[in-house]
Amino acid sequence: MSDESVISLRGVRAELGSRPVLRGIDLTVRRGQVVALLGANGSGKSTAVRTIIGQVPVTAGEIELFGTPRRRFRDWARVGYVPQRTTAAGGVPATVTEVVSSGRLSRARFGVLRKADHEAVRRALGLVGMADRAKDSVNALSGGQHQRVLIARALAAEPELLIMDEPMAGVDLASQEVLAETLRGQVAAGTTVLLVLHELGPLEPLIDRAVVLRDGCVLHDGPPPEAVGQHALPGHDHVHPHAPAGAEPIRTGLLS
Numbered sequence: 001m002s003d004e005s006v007i008s009l010r011g012v013r014a015e016l017g018s019r020p021v022l023r024g025i026d027l028t029v030r031r032g033q034v035v036a037l038l039g040a041n042g043s044g045k046s047t048a049v050r051t052i053i054g055q056v057p058v059t060a061g062e063i064e065l066f067g068t069p070r071r072r073f074r075d076w077a078r079v080g081y082v083p084q085r086t087t088a089a090g091g092v093p094a095t096v097t098e099v100v101s102s103g104r105l106s107r108a109r110f111g112v113l114r115k116a117d118h119e120a121v122r123r124a125l126g127l128v129g130m131a132d133r134a135k136d137s138v139n140a141l142s143g144g145q146h147q148r149v150l151i152a153r154a155l156a157a158e159p160e161l162l163i164m165d166e167p168m169a170g171v172d173l174a175s176q177e178v179l180a181e182t183l184r185g186q187v188a189a190g191t192t193v194l195l196v197l198h199e200l201g202p203l204e205p206l207i208d209r210a211v212v213l214r215d216g217c218v219l220h221d222g223p224p225p226e227a228v229g230q231h232a233l234p235g236h237d238h239v240h241p242h243a244p245a246g247a248e249p250i251r252t253g254l255l256s
């Protein structure tokens with residue numbers, strides 16, 4: 001494995017609504033690595049990812065993508081991004097194929113999809129097990145199916161770096177296995193992956209490193225914390241079935 005850095009954050013700070021949300025983040029992801037970004041709700045995971053792709057401005061620090069300062073980086077076809085799913089539907093109803101094709105536009109010359117592009121779109125749909133829904137409206141899909149389509153959209157561009165924000169959220173176990181298998185294939189092909197996760201679940205065997213955020217700071221950077229593979233993180237949207245109503249979630253230190 002080369003030690004070329006694909007993502008590099010140095011002392012990154014960001015504010016949202018004039019509140020500090022990232023308070024000096026250092027994070028390096030090297031070529032071929034699979035890094036999980038963990039932490040409680042509101043700890044800054046999505047914000048960190050959104051600074052990397054330029055959706056949130058940084059107030060201090062440096063970000064590099066493929067060794068290029070992010071403000072000069074233009075090669076977005078090398079990056080696939082799957083945003084955190086929101087419940088709001090919104091937007092114009094589109095077919096599954098249209099949504100996945102939009103992910104291929106960065107590779108298409110003059111924005112026109114050619115035969116190889118349509119093939120990449122079909123391949124991506126096949127990878128996530130949605131080939132038979134290609135002509136359906138995305139409004140007719142379940143949450144988990146919709147998530148699979150968003151992942152296919154990112155894969156359609158055949159990115160070298162895949163950034164996914166909670167790709168498993170709201171996805172049933174069968175679909176999670178499909179996604180884990182898809183990701184395994186991507187990793188085997190050399191794709192670098194940064195994943196925001198709430199628990200490692202079926203992805204655990206793929207994860208090289210875990211970076212845990214708390215309150216906009218890096219709390220842990222190293223081997224995945226053990227309990228995370230088995231249980232949702234404390235402090236996350238996860239109510240223990242035996243906890244009395246209104247009880248404080250149990251804080252176990254590292255992850256809460």
Ligand SMILES: Nc1ncnc2c1ncn2[C@@H]1O[C@H](COP(=O)(O)OP(=O)(O)OP(=O)(O)O)[C@@H](O)[C@H]1O
Binds near residue numbers: 042047
């Ligand atoms: N657009 C916004 N304006 C103001 N504050 C925001 C905005 N987006 C996020 N925040 C705040 O920034 C903090 C970090 O949010 P972020 O979405 O990065 O957390 P997260 O770790 O991804 O959480 P989750 O696990 O719930 O997805 C939170 O306190 C949140 O309220």
Ligand SMILES: [Mg+2]
Binds near residue numbers: 047
């Ligand atoms: Mg988030």
